[in-house]
Amino acid sequence: MKIGYARVSTVGQDYQTQKEILENNGCNKIYKEKVTGTSTAQRKELNKLLDNVREDDEVYITKIDRLARSITDLNKVVKTLTDKGVSVHFISEGMTFKPYDKASSMQTMLFNILGSFAQFERELIVERTTGGRERAKKQGKHMGRPSQPKKNIQKALKLYDEREQNGMSVNDISKLTDVPYSTIYNELKKRPDKPADAK
Numbered sequence: 001m002k003i004g005y006a007r008v009s010t011v012g013q014d015y016q017t018q019k020e021i022l023e024n025n026g027c028n029k030i031y032k033e034k035v036t037g038t039s040t041a042q043r044k045e046l047n048k049l050l051d052n053v054r055e056d057d058e059v060y061i062t063k064i065d066r067l068a069r070s071i072t073d074l075n076k077v078v079k080t081l082t083d084k085g086v087s088v089h090f091i092s093e094g095m096t097f098k099p100y101d102k103a104s105s106m107q108t109m110l111f112n113i114l115g116s117f118a119q120f121e122r123e124l125i126v127e128r129t130t131g132g133r134e135r136a137k138k139q140g141k142h143m144g145r146p147s148q149p150k151k152n153i154q155k156a157l158k159l160y161d162e163r164e165q166n167g168m169s170v171n172d173i174s175k176l177t178d179v180p181y182s183t184i185y186n187e188l189k190k191r192p193d194k195p196a197d198a199k
Helices: 016-024 044-052 071-083 105-138 150-161 170-177 181-189
Strands: 002-008 029-034 058-061 087-090 095-097
Touching: 002 016, 002 044, 016 029, 029 044, 044 071, 071 087, 071 095, 150 170, 150 181, 170 181
Parallel strands: 002 029, 002 058, 058 087
Antiparallel strands: 087 095
């Protein structure tokens, strides 16, 4: 059986192109997920694939960095599959790892070089993101979720104080005013006579 694995890093990305390539290579079962490639532990679909493959299956991945962005994880996943009698095909790189068939030293070297580039690229992204965040903080820019307008918070607190009359829960108030319930509770904690449920 030919099985495909497709992965993108963020929710906003689309794996349609990968899916089409895998289908064109004869994959009739494709595991897809939107998750970072830094660790295999949190990747549910990859772990399902590893659990479900059987001897003589063939696993197809469009590119090495779609499988993992760590040399250790790449080698671990490929070894797990080949030890189960499964062939692993990297379409873009034109590389295949077959069970019980020792890869040539040149192929192993190339595989590790390409994997190193994937890991290096990931580390650069992390460095850039961290650096950008630090620069933004130094410039006084707010990081994270945008602040709620004061009028929304005031409206939420007013509705909270009128709960006996309006019968609304904190969750209802949060949905109506677009103020997260955590923000409502944080504001309540600032009150000298804070309610018992805002400890």
